Amino acid sequence: MKTSNPVLSRLGQAAERERAAGHAPAGAYGQPGYGQPYPTDAGYPAAPPTVTPMSIDDVVVKTVTLLGITGLSAALAWVLVPDALVGAAWIGAAVVGLVLGLVISFMRMANPALVVTYAVVEGVFVGMVSKFFESFLGHDGIVLQAVIATFGVFFLMAGLYKAKVIRATPKFVRGVIAATVGIFAVILINFVLALFGIETGLRSGGPVAIGFSLICIVIASLSFILSFHEVEEGVRMGLPSRYSWTAAFGILVSLVWLYIEILRLLSYFQGDD
Template identity: 85%
Template sequence: MKTSNPVLARLGQAAERERAAGYAPAGGYGQPIPGQPYPTADGYPAAPPTVQPMSIDDVVVKTVTLLGITGITAVAAWVLVPDALLGPAWIGAAIVGLILGLVISFSRMANPALVVTYAVVEGVFVGVISKFFESLYDGIVLQAVVATFGVFFLMAVLYKMKAIRATPKFTRGLIAAMVGVFAVMMINLVLALFGFDTGLRSGGPLAIGFSLICIVVASLSFILSFHEVEEGVRMGLPQRYSWTAAFGILVSLIWLYIEILRLLSYFQGDD
């Protein structure tokens, strides 16, 4: 089946190769017959491949699992990492998480171990950054968590009602926006390392506007994730690709949470 989504197309091709490899009987007997989907033995069709296609329930379970791992690791980091090491832990987890995220995103195979490792690393990142903001503004973490899941469920409802649809034009535009926002973040980070303040994270009007843009883009990214899950099920991707789908949702949730946390801090800066 064809799809306009390049990620799904790539995963679909990988899945086809996996299914093709899985068709060969364990004993090596039997040869495929033209028009026959499975190889045969002694003229009789062999059993269908054992690779199970993923379902929406699989993605839900994997997403909840990853959220649980991230949450538990975040609590552990909050409790165990001393205040003096919050900065190094924050930076280290952010760098490792970025590298793992890129490896998973550009990988041609679903890798559950890498996805779980990413959840652990991001749990450390979320835990230390949450502890830092909570030390400055009491109650801000709970507000950010509630707002994050509120936005997530709102986008799920809008997608279910088809109020927002992942059309090819929408997909291209959102991917371009995500790349643009990421590029701006990286440029701002590099300039900050050299002592140049662009104002994007200073709490002023420009910072508020940038955070609002990030929140909108992160929120809309859920539409792409929901669409990828739906299309992945329709294409019959192997069950283990549900980890990849859950990874996409986790990335959007963490990004949205961090941006909401920042935005809330801007409005509490004078407290």
């Protein structure tokens, strides 16, 4: 199996080894599936695979599940966290979410419990950010507008990918990854400088801030293409179904990032930082 993604290639090879080592479950009664090998057309026993391959439906179900958990967590945080603790909860959830996200991303951990925990933490983060912009800054309706815009962009990118208008070529993948890393480096540097009272203008609400948010929105939108390509390649290579959690995690990360940037951009046009 050949793919432009070396991580997917290694996972595909691992899946093949798992399928090759498959065997019938232990049991009795001498029947297929009860400790006896399944017969083949040639009369020789063949072990059934123990690894269920990933499917697009798996990814859809897992993605919807994570979105539901994130939304519920955000709503509960909005209602239950006192106004005086919004800032602390916002920062705490951001730090914990970043750590969990890095662990899942770099270790490629297809661990449902870890991914669900990430969704809960991101829900707290989204809820606190949303409450700040909607209630503290007085931008009535901005959260609903950002949600509609976020899913509108998501479905637009899904349509463009399905119609093959945008293709995840190796060059495109490398470009989006490089741009994403660069953007997050800039955001981190800007955050550190802000702690020391140095204003760069990237989040001030002026022309520079608007331009930066637009760049972030474009890159976040293009990252969906990478996620769709990863799902397609994973299904083609027959990755184990547990990796549908990893694919759903990637989509959730892009959705949260896109939502936050759209929320921030909308706030600029309403006159506040």
